[in-house]
Amino acid sequence: xxxxxxxxxxxxxxKGILTGTHAAKSGHPGGSLSATExxxxxxxxxMDVDPxxxxxxxxxxxxxxxxxxxxxxxxxxxxxxxxPTGDLETLRHIGSHLQGHPNMNDTPGVDMTTGSLxxxxxxxxxxxxxxxxxxxxxRTYCLxxxxxxEEGQVWEAAMFAGNHQLDNLCLIVDNNGLQIDGxxxxxxxxxxxxDKFRAFNFHVVEVSDGNDFDQLRAAFAEARQTKGSPSCxxxxxxxxxxxxxxxxxxxxxxxxxxxxQYAQAMAELEEA
Amino acid sequence: xADTKMIATRQSYGEALVELGAEHDDFVVxxxxxxxxTQTGKxxxxxxxxxxxxxxxxxxxMGVSAGIATTGRVAFxxxxxxFAAGRAFEQVRNSIGYPHLNVxxxxxxxGISVGEDGATHQCNEDIALMRTIPGMxxxxxxxxxxARAVVRAAYELDGPVYMRFGRLAGPVFHDPASYxxxxxxxxxxxxxxDVTIVACGLMVAxxxxxxxxxxxxxxxxxxxxxxxxxxxDEKTVIASARKTGRVVTVEEHSVIGGLGSAxxxxxxxxxxxxxxxxxxxxxxxxxxxxxxxxxxxxxxARGIQAEVEExxx
Numbered sequence: 388x389x390x391x392x393x394x395x396x397x398x399x400x401x402k403g404i405l406t407g408t409h410a411a412k413s414g415h416p417g418g419s420l421s422a423t424e425x426x427x428x429x430x431x432x433x434m435d436v437d438p439x440x441x442x443x444x445x446x447x448x449x450x451x452x453x454x455x456x457x458x459x460x461x462x463x464x465x466x467x468x469x470x471p472t473g474d475l476e477t478l479r480h481i482g483s484h485l486q487g488h489p490n491m492n493d494t495p496g497v498d499m500t501t502g503s504l505x506x507x508x509x510x511x512x513x514x515x516x517x518x519x520x521x522x523x524x525x526r527t528y529c530l531x532x533x534x535x536x537e538e539g540q541v542w543e544a545a546m547f548a549g550n551h552q553l554d555n556l557c558l559i560v561d562n563n564g565l566q567i568d569g570x571x572x573x574x575x576x577x578x579x580x581x582d583k584f585r586a587f588n589f590h591v592v593e594v595s596d597g598n599d600f601d602q603l604r605a606a607f608a609e610a611r612q613t614k615g616s617p618s619c620x621x622x623x624x625x626x627x628x629x630x631x632x633x634x635x636x637x638x639x640x641x642x643x644x645x646x647x648q649y650a651q652a653m654a655e656l657e658e659a
Numbered sequence: 660x661a662d663t664k665m666i667a668t669r670q671s672y673g674e675a676l677v678e679l680g681a682e683h684d685d686f687v688v689x690x691x692x693x694x695x696x697t698q699t700g701k702x703x704x705x706x707x708x709x710x711x712x713x714x715x716x717x718x719x720x721m722g723v724s725a726g727i728a729t730t731g732r733v734a735f736x737x738x739x740x741x742f743a744a745g746r747a748f749e750q751v752r753n754s755i756g757y758p759h760l761n762v763x764x765x766x767x768x769x770g771i772s773v774g775e776d777g778a779t780h781q782c783n784e785d786i787a788l789m790r791t792i793p794g795m796x797x798x799x800x801x802x803x804x805x806a807r808a809v810v811r812a813a814y815e816l817d818g819p820v821y822m823r824f825g826r827l828a829g830p831v832f833h834d835p836a837s838y839x840x841x842x843x844x845x846x847x848x849x850x851x852x853d854v855t856i857v858a859c860g861l862m863v864a865x866x867x868x869x870x871x872x873x874x875x876x877x878x879x880x881x882x883x884x885x886x887x888x889x890x891x892d893e894k895t896v897i898a899s900a901r902k903t904g905r906v907v908t909v910e911e912h913s914v915i916g917g918l919g920s921a922x923x924x925x926x927x928x929x930x931x932x933x934x935x936x937x938x939x940x941x942x943x944x945x946x947x948x949x950x951x952x953x954x955x956x957x958x959x960a961r962g963i964q965a966e967v968e969e970x971x972x
Contacts, residue, residue: 500754500757503754506753507722509718509722509725510723510726513723513725514727515726521730523730540716543713543716543719547714547719547723
C-alpha cells in the first residue's frame, strides 16, 4: 500500500478518534493522534490480521499497553473492517462494546485487555513466548507510551524479553514527550529511552518522525529482520498530531473536544 | 495420628503438576525465583523446556502468564501467596480476572504456618483479596489428596483459579481410593447435631481432631470441608446450619474477608445463624515455629475446641 493511501486512511482514523471522544465527552485524543500513523501502518501494512476471523490462531498480535489510547485503536480497527465505523459514536457509552479502555472479550480485533499502565507489555511478552514455545509463526507488537515506561513492570517485562531473545516481539514507544502532569522531562523522565532498551538487550530502531510512513516502513522492516533479540522502535511523535490546537498541548491528553472544537478539528482534517 | 502421613500441600502441587505434564502439553509452568519452595522445581526437573522462571518480578509473572493464556493454552503461575495475591493483586485483577483468562495461580506459603519468616511472608489476606475478583475461583485444599485433585480440576476449568497451598506438612486424612473432588462442592467430613464447624486448608484436619475431643465431652460437631471458597457451596453450608443452629468457621486467614465472611454472607441472606469466626484476628503474624504459632493463635485442635465450647455455652 502506498503512502498516499495510508495517509488517507490515517486521516479517517483521526476523524474516528475525534468522533469517538466527542460523542463520549471524554477519552484520550492526544496520544491517540500521536500514534495514528503507527496504528495505521501496523493494521494496514505490517500485520497479518483478518477482520472476518478476528481470533484466527495464526494472526499477528497487537497489544495496546497504553490502553487509554483506545480511541485510536478502535478507529483503526473500524477502518480495517472489524466493526462498523458508526460504532465509534458509542465509545464509552453504557452497553457499547467500545469500553473506555480495551477489553479483548468485548471488541472484535482487540487481542488483550489493557488500561492499567505497564501491564500490556507483559502480556505481549507472554504471547511472544508462547509463539516460540509452541512453534507458532505470528509476531507480537506492543505500543507503549513514553510516560507509561515509568512503570517498573515495563522493565520487568523488557528484562525477560531480552533474556529470552524474543525476536518475534516488537515494542513501539510513542515518544510524544507529554504525560498528564507535564512534559516527561518535568515529571520523571525515562530518557535516554533508546539506551535503556539497548541495555535490556533490545535491538533499538530510532525513528525521528513517527508520524512519517516512510520512516515507519523502514523501522518495522528492520525490526522484522532482526534475529536473536526483541526490537524496540522508539518513535518521536507529536501529541495531538493533525489538529492544530491539540498539537503539543498537554491539556489534550485526556479531554474531549466540545462541539465547536470538534467542528474545527474535522474541518482541518478535511482540508489536510 | 501416629500412622498418618504428613505432606505439605505445596509438595502435592509440585507433584500433581508433573503428573499433569505427562498427560498434556498445552500448559506451561512459571515461577518467580521460588521454584524450590513452591515445588514447581519438580516440574522444571521433569520438563525443563516447559518451565519459565521470570525472576523476582511477580507483576510480570502474572502478565506473561496472561499473555500465554490468550493463545488458548494454560499457564500455571507460582509464587508465595503474599506476592501472588498481595503484590500482584492488580495484575491478577486487570490482566487475568477481567479478561477471564486461563491462568492457574499456585500460591504457596499462605497463612501463619509459614513460620519463622514472620509477618512479611505470612499472607492472611489472600482469600479476601482473591474472592473479590469477579469470575475468580478460589480453592484451599485441606490435604495432599485434595490438593492433587484441585490441580487437575483447575487445569480443566475454563477461567482463572487461585489455589492456596501451605508450607507446613499436614496430615493426609482423605483416602485416595474413595475420595471424590468437585469444585464448588463442600464435603461433610463428619456428621454432628450440636454445632457445625466449617473449615478449609490445614484447619479441616484440626477441626476433625477438635470434633473428636468435643465428642468425648458430649458435644456433637459436624465438620464441613469447604475447599472451594468461591463459588461457595451455599447449599451444603445452609443445610448444615439448619441442622445444628450454630456455625463456627475456621481458617488460617484473617477473620476479615475470608471463609468466615463468605459463610456469613451466605447465611445472613437465607438462613440467619449465629456464627463464631475463628482465624487470625486482624493482626499481623510473627516469627516462630509453625506449630507453635498455630497454637498461639488458637488455630489448632485445642484452640478450636475451646472456641466451640465457649460459643455453645
